[in-house]
Amino acid sequence: MDKINVDHMLAIEEPFIKAPLEQLKRTVRQSQRQVERETAQVSAVLKTLAKGGDGVATEDMAETLNGLVGRLKALRENLEEAKQEEALLIQRSKQRAADLHELSEFESSTHPEFQRWCRARLDRVLIDYMLRSGNVVTAHKLAATGGLEHFADYSLFSLVMSTERELCEQHSCHGALQWCAENRSALRKIQSPLEFELRLQEFIEMIRVSRTPEAIVYAKKHLTQWSDTQLPRIQRAMTLLAFSPDTRCPPYKSMFDETRWEQLALEFRSVIFQLFNLPAQPLLHLLLQTGLSALKTPACISDDSTEHNRNCPVCQIETLGRLAKDLPLSHHVHSNLVCRITGERMNEDNPPMRLPNGYVYSFNALTEMAKLGGRVKCPRTGDAFAITDAKKLFIS
Ligand SMILES: [Zn+2]
Structure with missing residues (x-):
């Protein structure tokens, strides 16, 4: 029961190990391409x-050679920066890898060291969630407190956020296009x-500001x-060239729509x-969904809110229930009696009591x-009874 299923745990950790390796692969390729391009041009x-x-005049030759030296110096600086980045990755x-390797050393899930590992994992999952939602300062603080800086993919998320800001706020494609140029072959591979x-x-x-000839070129x-x-x-x-931004013609109206940004x-x-092998959803959601799927019952999705259990996270339709919306119902072999008022299980220590109106x-x-x-009041009918009128039921 307490044995840890390492394979199952590793399956969900794939992005954690792959993200820095993917970044390393791209950094190395970019440096390689830069070296090839620069050396070809210099030669x-x-x-x-x-x-x-x-x-060729001696002065001209000296000037060209100085230019080449300058280019090679700049290349060396770039490569040194890339080398530092590679070493970090x-x-x-x-x-x-060492963190995941620790898993194979824990003998049971009750081992205190395993509890410590789980606590650190929860923190890094929260850091990932915060970075995805743009709460960078809080993510930094949590990482610094727990000594988890090496578990946070800051540079990747800061690139995502700065590019998103440029697109949504400045309405500029410059950064995104530059990134596409640097990753063209990878984008081609996934047919993006x-x-x-x-x-x-x-x-x-260009059409929006009537720069038509420029748009055609x-x-x-x-x-x-x-x-x-x-x-x-x-x-x-190309047909859009014939329309103005205030057009009401459906396909062209949506092309001018600012929500495209x-x-x-x-x-x-x-x-x-996708390129960095990160899931579209935060890992926090995936882990929560794993737990929620074990709790979801037909009562949780009932339209009648009185069917909902106040202690059940799936029944909280505005919060965790949202994450459980598309999950299947869990498979229960044994039924449990749950009190509608407290959400607690009813058993021999907390037996079910029947009121004179039939509700339990x-x-x-x-x-x-x-x-x-x-006196007690039935929350369904509003009838009040003396507690002595409630009859204890026996589960057989
Ligand atoms: Zn529920």
Whole structure:
């Protein structure tokens, strides 16, 4: 009973270990591409200089060579920064792997060290939830208090938030497009149309401010290359040139709609999470849903609120009940009698008591109610009775 199922626990922890590894992979690839690009350009310039031979003035040659030295110095600085970032990500991966490895050493779930591990996991799950919701300062404080900085993916979430802000508040696709350019091959692999959507938005904004000739040039350069997969949408975009932003024509009205910026932000978040193997939902929700699914009964989803149990989290329809909305009902082999007033189980220590009107409540609920004047009131019918009229029932 107390044995820990390590495999089940690891299955839900996949994003925790994969996120820094994915970041590391991308950082290494970006540095590699930068080195290839810069060295190719430097060698091309050197080759031209060598070919020019004596025809090139010494001052010009010195200036070009100085330029090249400057470029290589900048490259070295960038690579040093990348190296630090890579070292940090490697260290994080090791720390996370060591944390999960601890699981195999706990013999039972009652082991105090396992309880400590669970407490730290709850904290890192809360940090993930806070970072996703934009509560960065609180997340930092919690991480600092528990010494859990290496469990928080700050740089990833700060990139998500700054790009979302740029899209929603400044109505600019600049940062998001730059990110798409850096991750083009990965986006192609998952067939994401994010870059097309961003380009389309820039095109729409040009039409909105009547920069039509510029919009046509932009479409030729950036939209037509998507014709293999997005032809109908490109055609619709070109038709948009004939409409003004105050149009009421449905498909074109929605293209001018400013809520498109929020959709782009959501799309960006969903794509970046997909690339870094992070679930769309916070891990906190997934863990809570696991517990809620074991508690959900037909009474929890009844439209009659008197059927709901005040101690049942699934019955709290405005809070945890929302998370349980799409979960299946749990499978119960044994029935439990639960008091409608207190939400407590009725058993031999807290027996069911029948009132003269036929309704049954727990002994504890009725005796608590009878403390004031010895009478009890049925919450369903409003009838009042003397506590002595309640009859004890026996479960057989
Ligand atoms: Zn319930």
